[in-house]
Amino acid sequence: MRALLAAPLLLLASACNLPDDTARQREVAALGAEIEALKSARPGAAEPAEGPELGAQMLELQIRHARIWQAGEAENWMLAQFQLAELRESFAGIVETNGEHAALQPKKLSDVMPAMVDPAVKQLQAAIDARDKAAFEAGYDALSAGCNECHEAAAHGFLVIQRPRTPLLDNLRAEP
């Protein structure tokens, strides 16, 4: 009996609420439209900041790494210096834009990368400054070891970086 009474009461109640709900829905829709308008007025502001892909940044490292070798082997120290500076910039860019990359969690890429490659970069810099080919080769192998140390730490040990055997691109002259 109580249930029978309750049903029409409920219907009545929701009927009374109807205009109210519609008004609220309209208000919500209007606010939504306003937010969309604001978003499109400031392009890019609403999208989450998405950094470059680490794999693509690694391809850049691969090119720089190869070019340093060609320049050093040709004892073109100006070119080697230039390529090492570019490699440094690439490393800095990765630390800046992908410092929290999942590949090294719970460690931070922004800590791991400098720790693994900076000593070798310094060693290479000293060799280039001294125009010392033997020291350059030792520094170069130390750098490759740094690359590989991280690949192992990131469970990508199958990515093995080595001395290049052939020029990657031969349209940039290595000889001085």
Ligand code: HEC
């Ligand atoms: C701090 C860690 C770290 C260091 C240092 C590092 N790498 Fe990597 N590398 C990675 C990770 C992680 C991947 C896998 C990226 C992915 O999943 O796309 C990778 C992938 C690569 C790839 C494969 C890219 C592809 O898509 O084919 C190359 C090539 C590469 N690295 C080269 C290098 C070279 C050269 C160096 C040193 C000059 C270096 N890496 C140093 C972490 C590192």
